[in-house]
Amino acid sequence: MPRSAPEPTPTASQPSPPSPAAPPPPTPELYTTFTRAEKRLLTLLLGFATTTSPLTATIYLPLLPLLRAHFHTSAQAVNLTITLYIIFQALSPAIFGPLSDSLGRRPVYLLTLALYMLANLGLALNKHSYGVLLGLRTLQSLGASAASAVSYGVVADVCVPAERGSMLGPISMLLNLGACVGPVVGGLVAFTSGSYEWVFWALVVAGGVLLCGVGAFLPETARKVVGNGSASTRQKWWERSWWSLGKRWIEHRGENGRDADAVAAEDADDRPLVSFKRRFRIPNPLACFRIIFHRDTFCILWLPGSFYVVDYSFLAAIPDIYKTLYHFNELQIGLCYLPRGAGIIIGGYFNGKLMDHNYRVTARKLGHLVDKVSGDDLTHFPIERARARGTPILLVISTATIVGYGWAVSRHAPLPVLLLLQFVQGFWGTCFFNIYNALLVDVFPDSPSTAAAAASVTRCAMAAAGGGFAAAARGDRQSGEENAKGGAYELVVSQKSGAVVVAALKIRIRR
Numbered sequence: 001m002p003r004s005a006p007e008p009t010p011t012a013s014q015p016s017p018p019s020p021a022a023p024p025p026p027t028p029e030l031y032t033t034f035t036r037a038e039k040r041l042l043t044l045l046l047g048f049a050t051t052t053s054p055l056t057a058t059i060y061l062p063l064l065p066l067l068r069a070h071f072h073t074s075a076q077a078v079n080l081t082i083t084l085y086i087i088f089q090a091l092s093p094a095i096f097g098p099l100s101d102s103l104g105r106r107p108v109y110l111l112t113l114a115l116y117m118l119a120n121l122g123l124a125l126n127k128h129s130y131g132v133l134l135g136l137r138t139l140q141s142l143g144a145s146a147a148s149a150v151s152y153g154v155v156a157d158v159c160v161p162a163e164r165g166s167m168l169g170p171i172s173m174l175l176n177l178g179a180c181v182g183p184v185v186g187g188l189v190a191f192t193s194g195s196y197e198w199v200f201w202a203l204v205v206a207g208g209v210l211l212c213g214v215g216a217f218l219p220e221t222a223r224k225v226v227g228n229g230s231a232s233t234r235q236k237w238w239e240r241s242w243w244s245l246g247k248r249w250i251e252h253r254g255e256n257g258r259d260a261d262a263v264a265a266e267d268a269d270d271r272p273l274v275s276f277k278r279r280f281r282i283p284n285p286l287a288c289f290r291i292i293f294h295r296d297t298f299c300i301l302w303l304p305g306s307f308y309v310v311d312y313s314f315l316a317a318i319p320d321i322y323k324t325l326y327h328f329n330e331l332q333i334g335l336c337y338l339p340r341g342a343g344i345i346i347g348g349y350f351n352g353k354l355m356d357h358n359y360r361v362t363a364r365k366l367g368h369l370v371d372k373v374s375g376d377d378l379t380h381f382p383i384e385r386a387r388a389r390g391t392p393i394l395l396v397i398s399t400a401t402i403v404g405y406g407w408a409v410s411r412h413a414p415l416p417v418l419l420l421l422q423f424v425q426g427f428w429g430t431c432f433f434n435i436y437n438a439l440l441v442d443v444f445p446d447s448p449s450t451a452a453a454a455a456s457v458t459r460c461a462m463a464a465a466g467g468g469f470a471a472a473a474r475g476d477r478q479s480g481e482e483n484a485k486g487g488a489y490e491l492v493v494s495q496k497s498g499a500v501v502v503a504a505l506k507i508r509i510r511r
Helices: 036-050 052-059 061-071 075-103 105-125 130-144 147-158 161-193 197-217 230-234 242-251 260-268 287-292 295-325 330-335 338-365 383-388 391-410 415-443 448-475 480-510
Strands: none
Touching (some): 036 052, 036 147, 036 161, 036 197, 052 061, 052 075, 052 147, 052 161, 052 197, 061 130, 075 105, 075 147, 075 287, 075 448, 105 147, 105 197, 147 161, 161 338, 161 415, 197 242, 287 448, 295 330, 295 391, 295 415, 338 383, 383 415
C-alpha cells in the first residue's frame, strides 16, 4: 500500500499556513468619555463657581460699619448676619450634595446659582428692613455654599483616582482666590462708593455671569445620569448644556430629508438612563451624618476640620495682633491677609501635583499598574496609604510654623517674620485640607457630593466650636496685648489636635 506523501516543511520562502485568529481581548470600558479639553473647561467652570462662597463671605466684612449705620442696629445685630451665613454654609451642602448625587450636578448648579443671584438682587434693593437682610443672607449662603460639595462630585465623575489631584489643585486655587480678593474688593467698592449696595450689585453681576457660563457650557456628569458620559445623548433638554442644544438644533434642521427609520431609532434612544422621576428625591440633610459618624471616616473628617479651625483662628486673631502690637490701621491689616492667601493659592496648585505623585509612588512600590482608562478598583488598592503618604512630615512643618508664629507674636518679632510664617501655614494647611477631602471622596465613590457635604458640616461645626472657645478665652483677657498673644497660642492648641489624629490615622493604616 503506497505511503502518503509527507507534508512539506515550511521554509523562509514558504511560510506556514496561518493559524486560526485568536479572539481579540475585550476592550476595557472607559472610566469617562470626557476629553482632556472638556476636563479643562470643567476645571475652569468649577473653580469660578466655587469662589462664590468664600468671596461672598469675605467681601461682606468691610461692609459691617456701613450696614450698622444704615439699618441703625448694634454691632451684635449685624454680626448675627455673619453667624447665619456660617450656619447655612454648613446646611447648604447637606441639602444639595445628596440631591446632586441622585438628580444630577447640572440642575443643582443652575438652581443654586439662580438662588444666589436673586438673593444678591434682593440685598441690593433692600433699603430699610433689617429682617429682610437676615432672610436674604440665609438665601445667599444657601445658593453660594453648595458649589464646593457638588464640584467634588464632578471631579469624582470624570477623573480616575490617579488623576484627581491634577483637577482638584486648580479648583482649590480659584476657590481660595475668592477668600483673598473678597476683603480687598469689598473695601475698595465700599470706600469709593460710600454705600454697601454696590457690593451686592457686583455680586449680582458675578452670579449672572456664572449662571450663564454654567448653563451654556457645563454638561451633566453624574454617573447615575450619564454613566461614563456615553449616555449623554439620552438626556432631557434641561440636562443638556445650551451649547450642545444649539449644536443639536443646527445638526437636525434638515431632519425632514433623513431616513425615517434612522430618525425613529434616534427618538427611541432619547430616553434618559434613569428616568427623572425615579432620580428625584426630596433631599435628606441627615444623609451626610451617616458618613460623619462612620468609624473609618472620623479621622479623615477631623483633619481638614482641625486645619479649618486653624485658618478660622488666623482670621480672627490677625486684627488684634497687628492693631495692638504693630498699631496698623484697617487698610494695613487687610493687606496682611495677602501672604496667607498667596500661600493657600500656591499650595493648592502644588498639592494637586503632590497627590498624583503620591498615588503613582504608592502604586509603583506595590507593583500595581495604574489603570488610567477604566480607573483602579480601590477595594484592592490602599488609597488611604497613597493619600496620607508624607502627611506626618507636613504636619511637623505646619506645627512648627504655628508654634513659631505664637513665639514671634509673644516676642514682638519683625513684621516680615510673621508674614512669612502666615504664607508657610497657608501653603501647608491647604495641602492637608485638600488631601483628606479627596480621600473622603475616594472612600465614598457612589455619593461623592454627600461625602463632601459631610466634610463641610464637620469643619463648620468645628470652626463654630473653636470660635466659641476663642471668644470665651478672649473675654477673660484684660488688655489688647493679652488678646493678641492669646490668639496666637489658640492656634497652637488647634494644631496639636490635628497631630494626635494624624498619628491615630497612621496607626490604623498600618493595621
